[in-house]
Amino acid sequence: MPDRRTTAVLDLSGLDALVEVLRGQGRTVVGPTVRDGAVVLAELDSARRLPFGWGTEVEAGRYRLVPRADGAAFAHTTGPQSWKAFLHPEREKLWSVDRGADGELSVTEERPPQPSYAFLGVRPCDLRAIAVQDRVLAGGRYPDSGYRERRVGAFLIAAECTEPGATCFCVSMGGGPGADAGFDLALTEVVDADGHRFRVRSGSDAGEEVLAAVPHHPDDPATGTAARSAVDAARERMGRAMPPVDLRALLAGSLEAERWDDVAARCLTCGNCTMVCPTCFCTTTEEVTDLTGDHAERWQRWDSCFDLDFSLLHGGPVRASGRSRYRQWLTHKLSTWYDQFGSSGCVGCGRCITWCPVGIDITEEAAALQAETSAGLPHDDREEPRR
8 A cells, every 4th residue: 555644844833833733632742842951851832942052962971951053953862851751650649548437448549631742852762662661561461551541642743863962872772863663743854055944754644634734845855865864874873882792692691790790889779770761661659648547649659670679578679789780770671671572671762871970881881791701701600699
């Protein structure tokens, strides 16, 4: 069946109109904006709140906003947040219970109306991350009903990457700076002598409908060539890369590698990497009550495998050392995630590198494990696993 999807061009006024159309549909439009010295995700009442004229400089443990002369809106790397903050919020009430005057308990499940989101500026790595979270939280035998309701109503507008950062490594994880699936609309920003514009492609029937309601121009060869060239060039400018090996096998065979001691000496076990990761999904529950004991609530909140209590069982935590906790995170992310969900848990966005306070680099650790494995460094196979 022929592809009937539309490709067109939006100018700056068209981008404004896109936000207006989405808001007119009753959607909460969320996109990147500048706040507190970073590009963060927030509700947008206008496209003018996008970070026009701002780029970013990133390295391991370093993030800086830098001005850009070209006025581009999407020429920044990923910030400290990902879209999971909206689809899988960090804290959510599950139910409450009240004791009546007669002493009877009544339980109320929390089922508030979920917002209808429109996400503007989703990077291709984050499209893949959302697809991963769909398998984890919306699939399987026990789906997260809140996540599924928010996800079903979400309208995704990708922004293809033309300015990869020094910590980006999506290509080596099987992705890339171009959006190929999972979007309703995909934008590619072009700023050149012919002006500031956005090549837009529809990827769904909903995307077709929204694009039809937005003033746009027909696609033209110059814009198409410029857009494709910018994305192709970004593919060749990744700042990082995973070693070209079977990462699943590498991590599975490196449980007693000496490298874990090296990284444990640097890791603060602060959990920053899991908080900024767009695919980490672990949660815990907690109960709170008032002073009378007549009202109690159960809340779900994000948790981290770096938390000492994360593996707490009767008698103490299973993973008491920083070594064992970092090993658990990296091995799950790059290896055993396949066993559970059929894919890697890493999309190469680089957030964990950028926002690690001591600059631990996941690609460097994988390369070091590969080097140790290749060198065949001896270890005592009879030794009990260190925790």
